[in-house]
Amino acid sequence: MQIYLLYGGQNAEHDLSIASAFAVIHAIYFKYYSVCPIYITQTGAWLRGAVLHEPLSAATALNLVAGETAQFNENGVSTGIALRPGDLAIEDAVVFPVMHGQNAEDGTIQGMLQSLGVPYVGDGVLASAVGMDKIVSKMLFQQAGIPQAPYVPVLKAQWHAAAEKILARCEGSLLYPMYVKPANLGSSLGVSRVSDREALIAAIEKAFEFASRVLVEQGIVAREIELGLLGDEELHFTIPGEIAKQQDFIDQGMKQSRKQLELEIPAAIDADALAKMKQYAQQAYAIMDGSGLARCDFFLTANGDVLLNEINTMPMFDQYAMYPQLWQKMGLSSGDLIEELIQLALKRFKRQRAQQHF
Template identity: 85%
Template structure:
């Protein structure tokens, strides 16, 4: 069977996607699969690389340049052939969209693959869109009864028409420090910690340079705990892992230097807290129609309060990533994890086809 590995993309997490794709190529079982890399450049060009029958040695080889004959080389730039999504003939194959950020894990790529009628790894359109949008996900989870850190959503039109009212609303319902976030970006891009009104104004303006909707969130002193999910109708959980932070705020630069982040697996948490987190994760994943994989991020305060921060529907796969490390601690190596994801994709595709043929 062939795996179409879709990676890159037109967003700030382009390089992270390349690293994830390289990790998948290093771990996938080539005795069962061949891998056809499809690279989306930062300018939006789709390039099809040479089919792989063994792992590459360097992630830089995945940065394809357009040419007439696809080939990989460690000595110079690798070449890919331009291709349009609709021209791809995908039979007896699965697409693995190991992509992060906007126009990638936010439902756009998933919608394209759904329209093409091909099986693909990971969550569907709805779950991907909800997971990527901080405002929609918080409202949905709050309606489900899952505790959320207090927040104020801000629309660009509201800010332009009456900034003072927006500031008053934030200060009337939240306490400093606050966090200001673009509604639909990852890796802490455009996120600011603020401690007064002047900083709040500047941070909202900065966030609007990235997105048309902004989230202002109450700051909490808490541990950052993460759980891995795998499955669809039946979910499997990992043990909890903790991101050990030197400060209470890990910005975009720190997340880009991910090798410097310290992870503790398993996290030292009481059993009843783990059970509560698993319950919240299961409820949230069900209401957003999740299927495949996710990393659920929680805040845990010193008082034992648990808040669901976000659900990441396409977590990183490289050597620094929490998600594969959590499963490794559960006895599931990266090759077996990828195999389970492929089989879940085929299972969902078969189920969807059966529903369509009623």
């Protein structure tokens, strides 16, 4: 069977996607699969690389440029052939969209693959879109009664029409420090920590440079605990992991170079807190119609309160990433993890086909 490994993309997390793709290539079982890399450039071109039957030795080889042939050159320029997205509709293949950020893990790619009628790894359109949108996800989780940090959604048109009213709402329902975030970006892009009104105004204006919808969230003094999810109709959880912060705010630069982050696996938390995290994760994932994989991020306060922060439907896969390390500590190797994800994709595809009525 062939795996179409989709990576890159037109967003700020382009290089993170390449790192994840390289990790998947090293983990996948080539005795069962060949891998056809499909690279989406920063300008939006789709390039098909040479079919791989063994791992590459350097991630830089995945930076394809358009050429007349598909050829990997690990000491020079690798070339790929222009591809139309519709060409992915091939029998006996699974698409693995190891992409992060906008126009990638936000339901955009998933919707295209769904329309093409091909099996693909990871969450579907709804879960991907909800997981990427901080405002929509918080509203859904709030309706389900899942504890979260207090927040105020801000729409660009409303901000321009009534900024003072929005500021009063933020200061009336939230306490400083607050965090200001674009609603649909990851890796701390456009995120600011603010401690007064002047900084709040500047942060909202900055966030609007990235998106037309912004989230203002209450700052929480808490530990950041993460759980890995794997499964479809039956969910499996990892042990908890923790980012050992050296400062109050992990910014975009630290997330982009994650080797600076110290991970503690397993995190030292009590059984009651872990049980709440699993309960909230299962509730949230069900509401999103999740299937495949996710990393659930929680806040754990000093008095034992558990708050759901967010759900990431396509976590990183490289050697510095929390998600694969959590599973490794559970005894599931990266190769077995990739295999499980491929099998889950095939299982969901078969089930969806059985449910279709024409």
